[in-house]
Amino acid sequence: MENTPWNKVLRRTLSLHSAISTTPSFAERAERAKLVDGTRLRVIGRGNCGTVFEVPGTHTRRARTKGPSRTMRISPTRPARPSSRPRPGSKPSSPMFPSPGSPKVYGWVPCAEMDTWWEKNHARFPEQDNERGFLFQVQRILPLPEDSRTALVRNYFPTQAQTSALEDPENKACLVRPYLGKRRSKRELDNPQDTLRNYPLYMDQLEDMGADIFQFAKEMAIGLAIVHWQAGLDGMDMEFAIGSATMDTDLPAVVPRFKRVKPFCVPAGDFKRRQTHLWMLDFDRAQKLDFERWKVARKHMVTAVTENDPYFPDPSATSSMDRDTWKKFEEAHVTASEHILKLRNLP
Numbered sequence: 627m628e629n630t631p632w633n634k635v636l637r638r639t640l641s642l643h644s645a646i647s648t649t650p651s652f653a654e655r656a657e658r659a660k661l662v663d664g665t666r667l668r669v670i671g672r673g674n675c676g677t678v679f680e681v682p683g684t685h686t687r688r689a690r691t692k693g694p695s696r697t698m699r700i701s702p703t704r705p706a707r708p709s710s711r712p713r714p715g716s717k718p719s720s721p722m723f724p725s726p727g728s729p730k731v732y733g734w735v736p737c738a739e740m741d742t743w744w745e746k747n748h749a750r751f752p753e754q755d756n757e758r759g760f761l762f763q764v765q766r767i768l769p770l771p772e773d774s775r776t777a778l779v780r781n782y783f784p785t786q787a788q789t790s791a792l793e794d795p796e797n798k799a800c801l802v803r804p805y806l807g808k809r810r811s812k813r814e815l816d817n818p819q820d821t822l823r824n825y826p827l828y829m830d831q832l833e834d835m836g837a838d839i840f841q842f843a844k845e846m847a848i849g850l851a852i853v854h855w856q857a858g859l860d861g862m863d864m865e866f867a868i869g870s871a872t873m874d875t876d877l878p879a880v881v882p883r884f885k886r887v888k889p890f891c892v893p894a895g896d897f898k899r900r901q902t903h904l905w906m907l908d909f910d911r912a913q914k915l916d917f918e919r920w921k922v923a924r925k926h927m928v929t930a931v932t933e934n935d936p937y938f939p940d941p942s943a944t945s946s947m948d949r950d951t952w953k954k955f956e957e958a959h960v961t962a963s964e965h966i967l968k969l970r971n972l973p
């Protein structure tokens with residue numbers, strides 16, 4: 627471990643469940659947006675299937691409920707099916723059984739209301755991203771704070787790219803992908819990623835900064851057990867991200883009168899009090915497992931793990947840190963799986 631000042635910042639701010647202070651600008655923007663109707667939407671993520679927009683603030687009529695800011699996700703190519711999927715995770719949970727959070731689905735625009743919705747809201751989208759399509763609204767994974775972003779850039783970006791990276795507003799939507807299953811090789815070292823969106827941190831970097839790698843491994847293992855045994859999904863292409871959450875995230879897992887909740891009417895939380903969390907997201911390609919056909923189900927589970935990005939520890943890695951990380955992962959996965967199966971009364 628190298629105890630440089632930037633490593634210290636990363637160790638502190640990426641530590642799961644640690645409280646973090648947010649930049650005034652983020653908190654103020656979110657607070658301000660709570661009051662302004664028709665806030666414009668900003669792109670915070672792009673994937674193969676859709677674009678993810680930030681909806682800052684709230685327009686709630688139900689002051690009682692509390693929750694973080696939301697993400698509006700739009701898919702021009704195909705309809706979202708939030709209701710057809712069991713929710714794999716829940717809110718970031720207690721330290722007794724810490725598991726990754728998974729963004730809650732708050733609502734979507736039904737087909738019959740699509741044209742009217744777009745007529746009303748088209749102007750809120752950026753010009754180059756306003757193609758009409760299906761969309762649904764999910765809880766936002768809040769980004770990492772400015773301290774982490776600065777430390778990532780100073781530590782890992784080429785010197786000549788640092789100033790522009792720190793000034794680039796796109797980099798504010800910073801989430802980190804913990805890659806416990808891989809160390810950087812020449813290829814990654816020669817081609818460092820130039821954006822903080824989905825910034826990968828490999829095992830050698832996590833080790834170098836002194837991150838609590840076992841904690842990541844255990845939470846991931848529990849997350850995967852929840853995806854497999856509670857949600858019954860293979861987890862194909864799922865992502866893990868280190869981000870943050872407001873500390874008053876207390877929405878029920880199922881939003882009451884879910885179908886009648888209109889987009890933009892879920893309240894935001896207190897953006898100034900936040901905590902670092904591990905999140906699981908992107909279940910577009912996850913398939914329901916059929917446990918009656920166990921061999922097929924098992925094959926799906928293995929493929930989903932081996933063909934995904936290297937989030938999970940590598941059982942064949944040889945360094946003692948890698949081996950110990952795998953052991954922690956395996957133990958936590960088995961314990962969590964047995965626990966869930968017992969609760970569900972499955973063998």
Ligand SMILES: Nc1ncnc2c1ncn2[C@@H]1O[C@H](COP(=O)(O)OP(=O)(O)O)[C@@H](O)[C@H]1O
Nearest residue numbers: 671672673674675676678697729765766767908
């Ligand atoms: N709820 C969310 N909060 C914040 N950022 C998100 C959220 N969902 C997705 N993103 C960001 O947007 C990116 C693309 O979204 P994703 O769901 O992975 O789309 P796709 O299925 O097209 O890959 C993610 O990798 C992540 O960085």
Ligand SMILES: [Mg+2]
Nearest residue numbers: 673674865908
């Ligand atoms: Mg994705």
